[in-house]
Amino acid sequence: MNIVDWAVSTMDSLGTLGVALLIFLENLFPPIPSEVILPLAGVAAAGPNNTYWAMLLASISGSIAGAWLLYGLGRLLGPERLRTIFLKLPLLHVKDYDKTVDFMDKHGHKAIFFGRMVPGVRSLISIPAGLYAMPLGMFTLLTLAGSTIWNTVFLTIGYVMGSNWTVIEPYTDIFSNVVYAIVALVILVFAIQLIRREVARRRLGLPDPDEALLEQEENRTEDSGRDGATEDSGRDGTTARPDGTSGSAR
Template identity: 35%
Template sequence: MTLAHSVLAQASGAPEYDGVIGWVLSLMDTLGEVGVGLAVLLETFIPPIPSEAVLPGAGFLAYEGRMSFWLAWAMATTGALVGAIIWYYIGAAFGRARTRWLVGKVPLMEHEDFDRAEAFFQRWGGVAVLVGRCVPLVRSFISIPAGIERMHFLKFVLYTFIGSGLWNGLWIGLGYAFGPAIRPILEQWSGLLSDIIVIVILALLMWFVVARLIRNLRRKRQSAEAS
């Protein structure tokens, strides 16, 4: 946060937030329930914006009477649903053959990775969509295999709505229940939370890269020994 931003925030009585989370919280504080929906929609495409870190802020604003709890929940669920539908149609547009080919071209990824994911989705289908909406990172992309497999659209929408509605209600409800305890935490630690989330995502990416490199080296060694 810049000095000018801080001075203006203090002068207007607005809360001071930092980092990516801070930007999203300020968006909600400015636009109200519409901002909540936009925040969740953005999270669908930008994983470093975690709903579990920003939706309690919406709950606190509802606790203060600055927005409607149920309208905030409805907008959050609508934002999640719109983002999921966009990913669904992206998966449907690419289709199975092109997506499998694309996965095989990604460094350290193989066609068998796509095959395993496809088999998992074919087995669990709606349950995968429903549960996936409540899992960080996964909820941003679970709609892609649904589109690839051309899951019945109304069924997809229903499972997405239920999963997203439960998830959003949980975190907005926690913010509402804890009330005043939420705001000072977000004001003091929003920047740190943003940094931690980015670090965790980078750590998971590094873990994936290292694990794949080790696996590929083992396969080459086993192949050399067999020959």
């Protein structure tokens, strides 16, 4: 069963709930194309058992639910862990982290809004919003606005054109492939720049600019572990002795 047959079967079985579920899954698994799911929802909306507005609201609900889940994953990771990851990756330095934070500070709202209308990016843009702790209300508003535009366009195409919507499918595939190619090219250029910078640093014998910061991070982690061990020993009524044994606290 291909993606079209599966989507049609899901919508026939679950109606608007099926549309919400499909769009929710599309957020989590970018290979599921909303450019196909939404026109099919529009075709279904033109039938006797569904309405245009119900299908549109269901699709938007699925978009927001999926975005919230990815946003939550970003918040769980958090900016502190992200900074540590930047420090420990061999080609990235803390200044790269600072540049990324600056970008999100200056352009984060635009990235979330327009990212909702870019295939591939629209599914993953929610994670950076969570990483940099964008307020949930603002994130939801931007996601709602971008998703409403995107979903309305493709659902309306299916609703107006009916089963003939497939005539535009090759063009949506071309558009998606172009976007994927641009994203891959940007990532490749960024990776090449990082590699060239690191090669130049090592060739010149320059020290790692983040070595001291990484050592501080490791020391802080060790101190936290020791503090936790001390608290545990206090709770169970024992104290550590210099010889490594423990005894009851008096």
